[in-house]
Amino acid sequence: MRSRFRPPFGLTLAAVAAVLFLHIPLLLIGLYAFTTEETAYTFPPPGLTTRWFLEAFQRADLWSALTLSLKVATITTLISLALGVLAAFAVHHGKFIGKEAITFLVILPIALPGIVTGIALRSALKMMSLEFSFWTIVLGHVTFCIVTIYNNVIARLRRTGFSIVEASMDLGADTFQTFRYVILPTIASALLAGGMLAFSLSFDEVIVTTFTAGQQATLPIWILAQLSRPRDRPVTNVVAFFVIIITTLPILLAYRLTRQDEEVQ
């Protein structure tokens, strides 16, 4: 539905305003990481400095939060990849009762507010008297990360169809060979895209994590603590800036991967 006419001025203005609204806050994060102001959020910043980067770099609590977040995101991504691929294959290839229910079950954790998932898992853990640990965080994250892999893989499978798998089997390959040499190369970029989205989803998840982390602090939990009791404003600004950078890169990469995919189609 493309128009030959020029857009009305009001429409252009509203569109530009919405884009600015979405992006000015992120740009401000970039600016405040360099401010010399220590105790307030003064705009414009009275001066610019890079000393907070060095200070943040030397903070042990930040490093441990960062490593925990990276570890959780890595393990979460790996488990979600396995489970997401399995579910996508079952739903795509199989004919069975309750197929709709599987799709529903995969989507449910992101459709329901995070607090519901969080409190449900927390009370279940307590009921079984399990201690909060690294694995309880992963347990929560995987539930809502499976969907990113599942969606990407099933979209790819729908486009490629089952014929190449049948062709491979007809030519004498067994299930594992077919998976290794035919299916895996076809879904590789979908896996990469889904995996990167899962990674960034897990890396900055905070709502479910508050319920399943116990005393451990992931990087978003560390920021959350600063939100309610701002003690290290300049360092928090630097951390916020860093998080934006580290999550933007996988998103851009995932976007490139899925876009190439569409162009091929």
Add this chain to the structure above:
Amino acid sequence: MALSSSTFDHANARKASIGRRFSRYFHRHPRLSILLLLALPLLWLGAVYFGSLGALVLQSFFHYDSYSGHVLPQLTGENYLELLSPSNLSIVLRTTSMAVAVTLASALLAFPLAYYSVRYAKGRTKALLYLAVILPLWSSYIVRVYSWKLILAREGIISWFLAQLGMTQLLENVLKLPGIGGASLSMSMLGMWMVFVYIWLPYMILPIHAALERVPKTLLEASGDLGARPGQTFWKVTLPLALPGVVAGSIFTFSLTLGDFIIPGTIGNSSLFIGQAVLRHQGTAGNIPLAAALTVVPMAVMAVYLVIARRLGAFDAL
């Protein structure tokens, strides 16, 4: 020829590797292979996740002994009755009104951008606009909330901007309004509403964009050929066809606002939202039954909402 081929098959079968035998077995037993594929995902999502949800709903019917702080597994409806107490009712009402206000504002902001992108943007501009929407969507939620702490602060950019325009007094007056005002923007409902709209806006833009993309060009041409002015075509053809997209987007903005406890805890005054109340009840008091009953509220509201949305055809626009 047929004979030799079958002999070959036999020889091959005898030599068949373990992998080959496995794949034949699975091929002949499709149900077993589906079961094997689904076992782990089902264990995780079905048993762990869905099981926990079920247990939570069950606990909302349990009795909480406020003297001992123990939860007793006696079925009772008292937690739901307690939801109707004035203080809890006002929490539910406050949260739902905020969700409605956020949804309306998101739809109004999202539509022009989606419409512009589908109707007028081409090639690179279109790709850039798409990226401009998905980048904030996927980037850090907590950092995006934090950025508004900087923006809404008394010494922040909004106050500075209004001061440049000589409109500081206007802001002061708005903040004096009952209900939406507060000591400063970051301590007002107005500020909280802005943050909610900012955080959930991309979830509204994408479904509207998808719905608009699906409006057939031929319909618009037909409308024009039959003598409709562009404005008429927009109101009578484009908008009704894009409506399922708006409803689909509102599922997200509505549900996400209902369950959030971080934004009301960071911005705004001390009046509670559903999420905060849940957090408080399950925290120090250990009143899981009441907390569970409170989380059933957003679940129930969303269930009703989804049924209506499905009737309006929003699921095709997801």
